[in-house]
Amino acid sequence: MIANAVNTGFAAANNVGIRASTGSLLLLLNSDTIVPAGAVDRLVARLEATGAAVAGPRIVDADGRPELSFGRMITPLNELRQKRRAQNAEEVEKLTRRRHYPDWVSGACLLVRRADAEAVGGLDERFFMYTEDVDFCAAIRARGRRILFTPEVEVVHLRGRSAASAPQATNAAYRRSQVAFYEKHHPGWAPFLRLYLRISGGWPTQP
Numbered sequence: 001m002i003a004n005a006v007n008t009g010f011a012a013a014n015n016v017g018i019r020a021s022t023g024s025l026l027l028l029l030n031s032d033t034i035v036p037a038g039a040v041d042r043l044v045a046r047l048e049a050t051g052a053a054v055a056g057p058r059i060v061d062a063d064g065r066p067e068l069s070f071g072r073m074i075t076p077l078n079e080l081r082q083k084r085r086a087q088n089a090e091e092v093e094k095l096t097r098r099r100h101y102p103d104w105v106s107g108a109c110l111l112v113r114r115a116d117a118e119a120v121g122g123l124d125e126r127f128f129m130y131t132e133d134v135d136f137c138a139a140i141r142a143r144g145r146r147i148l149f150t151p152e153v154e155v156v157h158l159r160g161r162s163a164a165s166a167p168q169a170t171n172a173a174y175r176r177s178q179v180a181f182y183e184k185h186h187p188g189w190a191p192f193l194r195l196y197l198r199i200s201g202g203w204p205t206q207p
Contacts, residue, residue, distance in 0.1 A: 009128035009173075010107065018114075018122055026117055028110040028133075034156035035109070043111050046150040053116040053145035054137060056105025057153035058096050065089070066096040067157065069106035070149045074134050074181060076189060101146050107133030109155045116140050126184075129170070130177040135184070175202055 002016055014028055025044060029035070039057065047055040059069040068086045072078045085091050110133060120139035123132050137147050175197060182190040197203040 009125070011123035011127050011132040012125040015122045015125065018117060021114075024114050026112050026114055028107050028112070030108040030157065032158040033109055034158070036154065036156075039153050039155055040111075042153045043109075043150065046148065046152060047111055047113070050146070050148050052101070052148035053113055053140050054105060055111045055148040055150055057109055057155045058149075058151040059106060059108055059155055059157045062156060062158055066092055067106075067159065068092050068095065069108065069157075070102040070147075071104060071134075073103040073138060073185075074131065075186065096149075097151050099148070099150050099152070102149050103141065103147065104134040104137035105147055105149050106157075107136070108157050108159070110136075112136075112140070116143070116145055119143060124184075126180050127177045129173040131181040132177070135181060138185070171202075 002020060004013060004016065007013075008016075018026055025047070027040065027043075043055055043057055056070060058066055060066050068082065071082045085095070117136075117140075120136070120143070124135050124139075127135060141147060179190065179193060179197070182193050194203070
């Protein structure tokens with residue numbers, strides 16, 4: 001257990017844990033998750049069997065409904081497609097029953113080989129909360145490595161706890177990470193995103 005003096009965000013906090021650990025495999029896991037007995041062992045087995053760098057399980061809510069915990073690299077079009085798909089329960093159910101190699105899997109539960117994590121310098125700490133998992137997977141894929149989504153393993157995610165306790169701060173953190181992501185990966189789109197957020201009233205005002 002490592003107690004940070006302040007909340008440094010998901011990426012920075014996980015990097016602290018990564019540097020302090022010694023195992024060949026690293027598990028990033030949200031505090032609002034429930035991991036059934038044997039789930040981590042099965043996730044490790046799938047990672048080893050496929051030779052992938054990263055593995056993510058099928059993530060469900062408290063009622064067993066799956067979430068779209070993987071996707072294609074973030075772009076304006078792919079963000080719209082992801083949101084549309086996430087609203088279609090039947091499509092999400094179908095998509096999350098198929099093992100495949102997406103561009104990213106959710107950091108709510110993400111198993112990664114230490115060698116791959118260290119090769120990309122860990123998680124990018126400019127992302128306080130949100131999109132750090134997409135960026136992390138993108139860096140790993142850029143080295144020719146694969147990201148695995150495996151429905152054979154399920155983890156419960158009681159998502160929305162942070163948003164419910166501090167909705168304005170959570171939304172501001174999401175928007176800051178979104179802007180930082182576009183500035184890093186799609187700098188040509190970043191000015192348009194900032195303009196849209198200002199016009200729509202979505203520009204993050206909290207520090």
